[in-house]
Amino acid sequence: MLRHPLLTQQIDAWFCQEITQLSKSVLWVPLGQTVAEVLKAVAASKNLNLHILDGLPHPSPANVERVNYFLEKPPRPTGWSRQVKQEKLDAARRSALATVHRLTAP
Numbered sequence: 001m002l003r004h005p006l007l008t009q010q011i012d013a014w015f016c017q018e019i020t021q022l023s024k025s026v027l028w029v030p031l032g033q034t035v036a037e038v039l040k041a042v043a044a045s046k047n048l049n050l051h052i053l054d055g056l057p058h059p060s061p062a063n064v065e066r067v068n069y070f071l072e073k074p075p076r077p078t079g080w081s082r083q084v085k086q087e088k089l090d091a092a093r094r095s096a097l098a099t100v101h102r103l104t105a106p
Contacts, residue, residue: 031058031059
């Protein structure tokens with residue numbers, strides 16, 4: 001989205017405006033890396049301190065196995081496929097949990 005001129009224009013024209021109007025206590029939960037990148041870019045460009053819970057895999061049918069791994073569900077009897085990048089998903093899970101702990105700490 002950040003490399004496509006039309007989408008970038010829409011982000012700048014509409015999405016940035018909406019983000020700045022919302023309460024600072026909003027928890028942003030981007031579903032997928034692309035949306036997380038957009039939120040982080042907008043936060044940086046507008047100097048906003050957004051609470052972003054990123055790292056969650058996109059919940060599309062093509063990602064079922066990655067989502068199951070992320071949620072620590074047991075693998076198929078044949079194990080996880082090559083599409084499941086375990087180290088990357090483990091790091092994403094740790095990051096998401098750390099964000100939740102940080103935001104819920106008294």
